[in-house]
Amino acid sequence: MRLVLVLDCADPERLADFWAPALGYRRDAPSPPYVSLRDPSGAGPQWLLQQVPEPKITKNRMHPDLRVSDMDAEVDRLLALGATVVRGPVDDEGWATTVLADPEGNEFCVIVPPERSLPEDS
Structure with a gap:
């Protein structure tokens, strides 16, 4: 089993500009509707920024x-x-x-x- 975290968003490219340096991750080539971020050491989970049409409305549950x-x-x-x-x-x-x-x-x-x-x- 491998843990992958998926974050729904309106603009995955824009969020990758934030989350990649925030986490010290590298950005993979985009594959719409996703932008993938990976820990260069391989220790942390992969992050997928997924473009979705609906906006965030309430507090995150996780x-x-x-x-x-x-x-x-x-x-x-x-x-x-x-x-x-x-x-x-x-x-x-x-x-x-x-x-x-x-x-x-x-x-x-x-x-x-x-x-x-x-x-x-x-």
Whole structure:
């Protein structure tokens, strides 16, 4: 079994411009209605950005968490790529969390784990 994440969107090329550098992934040649993003190390799941006609209306039921060691630097980097802050940073039981949205409004979290937690790549 292989995990592939699919994100519905209006403009997969535009979102690839955001998500590829946000994740450190490389962009494959587009195959409409998809644009595929892959982890160059092969460790992370493939992301498919799928063009769909309907707009995003409500909160995501599933979202990515990006675990980092420096909240301010990572949020600044993602804002420069086109993200917007939805809320935060907040302390979520020791986990520093900022909720961001990609250029189409899909929410994701930037999280600094507490000292007692597992390393960010676990």
